Amino acid sequence: MNRNQLDTFLRKHHQEAFLWARQCCGFDGELAKDVIQQVYLKVLEGKARMKTEAHPKTWLFSVIRFTAIDELRRKGKWQEVEIEEDMAWETEPEESDSHESLIRRLPKMQQEVLLMVFYHDMTLEEAAQVLQLHIGTVRTHYDRGKKKLKEWIETRKTFEV
Numbered sequence: 001m002n003r004n005q006l007d008t009f010l011r012k013h014h015q016e017a018f019l020w021a022r023q024c025c026g027f028d029g030e031l032a033k034d035v036i037q038q039v040y041l042k043v044l045e046g047k048a049r050m051k052t053e054a055h056p057k058t059w060l061f062s063v064i065r066f067t068a069i070d071e072l073r074r075k076g077k078w079q080e081v082e083i084e085e086d087m088a089w090e091t092e093p094e095e096s097d098s099h100e101s102l103i104r105r106l107p108k109m110q111q112e113v114l115l116m117v118f119y120h121d122m123t124l125e126e127a128a129q130v131l132q133l134h135i136g137t138v139r140t141h142y143d144r145g146k147k148k149l150k151e152w153i154e155t156r157k158t159f160e161v
Contacts, residue, residue, distance in 0.1 A: 001053055003044075009056055010040060016120055020061055023115050024068035026077070027104065035068045042067065061116070061130045102152050110145030113138055 001009065010017075014036075021039070022032035039060075042048040048063045050056060103111055109131070116127040128138040 001050065001056070006043065010043065010060075013057060013060060016057075017060060017064060020115075020120060021064050021068060023112070023119075024065050025072065027100075031071065031075075032068075035064065035071050038071070039064050039067050055126065055129065058122070058126045058129045061120070061122075062132070065112075065130060099153075102149055105152075106145050106148060107141075110141045110148070113141045114145045114149070117142060 017039070018032060018036050021035045022029055025031040025035060039048070042063060043060075050059045103114060106114070112131060113124075113127050116122040116130060117124065122130070124138050124142060125135060127142075128135045131138065
């Protein structure tokens with residue numbers, strides 16, 4: 001991809017890239033702006049290069065994700081939890097929970113998979129590439145996340161009735 005094509009590509013996907021950066025940064029808009037700026041600098045300076053031009057959006061999302069992780073680590077906000085599923089699902093949702101807050105309560109990997117598929121129109125295969133995971137692992141996170149969200153939404157509906 002030459003410089004003009006790259007510039008056009010980044011402009012076309014800017015909104016979606018910012019939303020993904022925000023999601024990778026724990027929905028912190030200011031941190032997401034910093035991450036996006038770093039990503040664009042990496043891309044335009046040639047520090048982040050696309051190996052094949054087959055999936056440029058997947059490549060961009062990968063660069064954003066890893067830049068966000070680096071930035072969160074640098075700021076001391078990154079935490080890895082080994083047994084995340086039980087911890088994230090201990091409490092039931094409150095009546096006032098929005099869909100975004102429900103998604104935020106899911107384990108990190110399930111959040112990322114669901115956000116990529118539902119909000120960024122990626123396939124499970126593309127999500128697997130971005131996350132650098134096996135497709136079966138991504139399918140498992142996708143399925144578990146959907147089931148838990150469905151359960152929480154149905155529970156919330158029973159509170160509303």
